[in-house]
Amino acid sequence: MSISRTWMTSAAAIAIGLSAYSVPAWADNTLDVAIIGEADTLDPMLSTKDVVSIVTQHFVETLYTFDANWNVAPLLAVDLPEISDDGRTYRIALRQGITFHDGSSMDSADVVASLQRWTEMASRGKAVADRIEAIEAVDANTVEIRMTEPYSPLLSLLAFSNSAAAIYPEEVLGEALSAIVGTGPYKIIEHVPDQYLQLGRFEGYQARDEEPNGPAGGRLQLADEIRFIPVPDPNTRVEGLLSGQYDFADGLPAESYARIAESEAAEPVLLRPFGWPIFAINHKDGLLTDLNVRKALQAALPHDDMMFAAFGDDNFFIVDAPMYPEGWTWRNDAGTELYNQNDQARAAELLDAAGYEGTPLRILTSRQYEFHFKMAEVAKMALEAAGFAVQMDVVDWATLGQRRNDPALWDIYITHSPFLPEPALTSLYSATSRLGWAEPDKEATLAAFTTATDQAEREALFADLQKAVFEDVGFIKIGGFNALQGQRAGMTGVNPSPWPYFWNAKAE
C-alpha cells in the first residue's frame, strides 16, 4: 500500500469519526459526580478513607447516622437505643420491612453478624472490640450490645460512614463480601474501575418518615441514577464542572474559586470549616519524647504564617486554637494560650533547659498535599531560628504512610483530618495510636471521657483533654481550613459535608 493511500484512508476515518460525534445524551435526572479517585473498596467497613465513605453511603447503611448538627440519629434502628442504668447494655429495635438489594429482608441475625464482622475487620470496630462483651439477637427485630464498661462514643462509631458498622445480609459476609448488598437508597448497577460507578434508585427502599435533616431523616431518592466518576486531576474536575459535564465535583483547588463563582454553569460550595492540619508527634522514640523539646517546638511555631503560606486566601483558612470550630458543642478555650506563640527566644530557652545538642528534628511530609509541605517549610525557618536543626523528609504519600508506622524514622509527620462528630473518633488522643501519646494524667482523663455518659460532664472532660493536648504537647493543631467543592448552577439538596451525599439532590 502506498503512503498516499494511507493518508486518504486515514482522512476518511477521521471525517467519519467527526461527523458521527455528538454530545452524549445522558439519561434525564442523572447526577454525575466527580470524585478525587477510585474508591479503594466498596465495603466501607474495610477503609477509613473519605472517598470510600462518600461513595458507599449511597448503597450501604448503618443502624445510626448523624443529623445536620452531628447528633446521632437513627437510620436502620427505629430510634436511639434503650441504654441500661449502668450504661453497659444497649437495646436496639430494628425497623421492620427493610429489604436488602438482593430482595431478602433485614432481621436481627443480619445485624448481629454484620456487627460481629465489624468488630473483627474494621479499624474502628476492632478498637472497641475488647470493650464489647456480647452482641446478641433478642428477637427477630431487636439486638442487644453488652459492654464491659460504659463507653459513650459507641453510638457515634455505629453511626459513622467511615470504617462503618455497615449492615449486610448474613449470607454475603466473609473476610471479603461475596457481593456488595446493602439497604441504601441506591444500588450498584455497574462498576467500571477508574471510569465510573453507576448507581440506580433502589425501588424497594423504605425511606424514613422524618424530614431530611443532614444525612438523617428521609432519603428521597430524587435522582434516577448517580454516577461517581473518579477524576484524579483537580484541574480536570474544575474544567469538567465548568463545561457542564459534572453536576458536582469534590476537592477543588482554592485558586479555582473565582472562576467557578463567575461561571454561569456552576457555583462554588464552600465547606467551612472542613478540617484541621496536624503535626503528629512521636512520643515513642526520638527527640520529642522530651517534654521540654516538645514545648520548644510548640513555642517556636508561627501558626498564622504557616496557615497563610499553606492556603493563601483568607476565605480558605482560620488561625484558631481550639480542637473544634465555632458552633460545635465540643468547643472550649482550655489551654489555648499556648497556641501560636511564635516565640523563638522562649523556644531557645526551653531547648537549653532540655540540654538540646543539635540532633536534627525530622519532619516527615509529602507534596501530595501541597499545603502540608508549605506549612513544613515555614515551620522549618521558625524552628531553625529557635536553634533546632531541622531535617525535612519529603516523600510521596505512599512512602509516608509506611514510614510513619516505624517510630525510629520520624519525629513529626504532617497530616490532616476533617472535624469528626465525636472526639473519640480520632485516634490521636489514644495511647495505642502510632503517636503513642501515653501521658498518665491524659490517659485518666481520656478513660473518664469515654466512659462518662452525661453530655455536660463529657464536655467538661473534653476541655481537660484539650488542655492536656496543649500542656503536654500531645500533637499540634495548626489551624482550621475550608474545602472547596462545586455544583451545577441551581442544583439543590446537597449539604456541604466532608462526605457529600446525593439522595436528596436535584440538578436543574
Place this chain on the structure above:
Amino acid sequence: MTRYIVQRMVGMLVVVLLVLTIAFVIVRLAPGDPAALMLGPEATPAEAAELRERLGLNEPIPIQYLSFVGNALRGDLGTSIFFNQPVTRVLLARAEPTVYLALFSLIIALIIAVPIGIYAAYRRGSWLDQTAISTAMLAASVPSFWTGLMFQRYLATELGWFPAAGYGGPDADFWVRMGHLVLPSIVLGIVNSALILRFTRASMLDVLGEDYVRTARSKGMTEWRVVLRHALKNAAIPIITVIGLTFALLVSGAVVTERVFNIPGMGNLVVSAVLRRDYPVIQGTLIVVATLYVFINLLTDLLYLLVDKRVRY
C-alpha cells in the same frame, strides 16, 4: 528471512526478561506500602501487616521474583492488589482508549507532518519552509500538558466543541467514546508531528539531490510524480522508523494527556498504580509496553522489505 525473524524473537524475549527483572527490582526498591494505603489513615500498623500477609507481600523477595517470572512466562501477570482482578484483565480494559488515542494521534500527526515536510523540502528556504520548521520546533518544545490544558479550557469548557474529559458514561456507544478522544488526539497529534515533520523534510532533502531524481525529471515526468513516486519512496525508510517509534511511544500510554483528559488508558493506569503501589499492575504495564516496543520495532524493520526492494534479511 525466517531465520532472521526467529533471531529477532529470541532477542525480544531477552529484552522482555530484562525489563521484567528491572521492573520487579525498581518497584520494590521504592518505599511505600500498598496495604497501609488501602486501609486509610486510621488503620493501625498491625492491620497493615495483616493485610500484607494476605496479599502475599511478606514472602521473601527471591521467592516473589521466581513466582512472578514463572507466571509471567505463562502469560499470567498476577493479580492487581488494588482492583483484586487479574492484571491482564485490568490492562485489557485500558487498551481500547490507549490504542485508539495512539492511532488517531498518529494519523493527525501524519496529516500535519508529511505533506508539510515534503513541501518544505521541495521548496527549501522558502517562507513556508522557514515557518514550518520554526512551528515544528515550537510544537515540540511546548509541553503537552500545557497544550492539553489550554485546548481543554478554551475549546471544551469555553466553546463547548468537545467533551472536557473522560471516556463517556455507561450509555456511551463507540462513537461517543471516540468523540471523547478527538481533542486529546489533536493535542498529541500536534506535539508528535514535529519530529515526523523534521525527519520527512531532512530525508526528502537528501533524496531530492540524488542523480535518479534528476534522471526522472529529465525523462519529462511531472514534478508531482517525481516527488511522490521516486523521491518519497526512497526517503521513506527513516520516516517509517520515526513513525514506528512515535506509535510505540503513544501506545505505551500518553501519560500526561490521559491524565489531563481523564482518559482511562494505560498511561493513567500506570500513574495511579505507582501512587497506589500496585506492584503487579506497574510490572504488568512495563512488560506489556516493553513487548509492544520491541514488537513494533520488528514490524517497522519488516516494513522496510515492502518499501525498499534492496533490503534483504
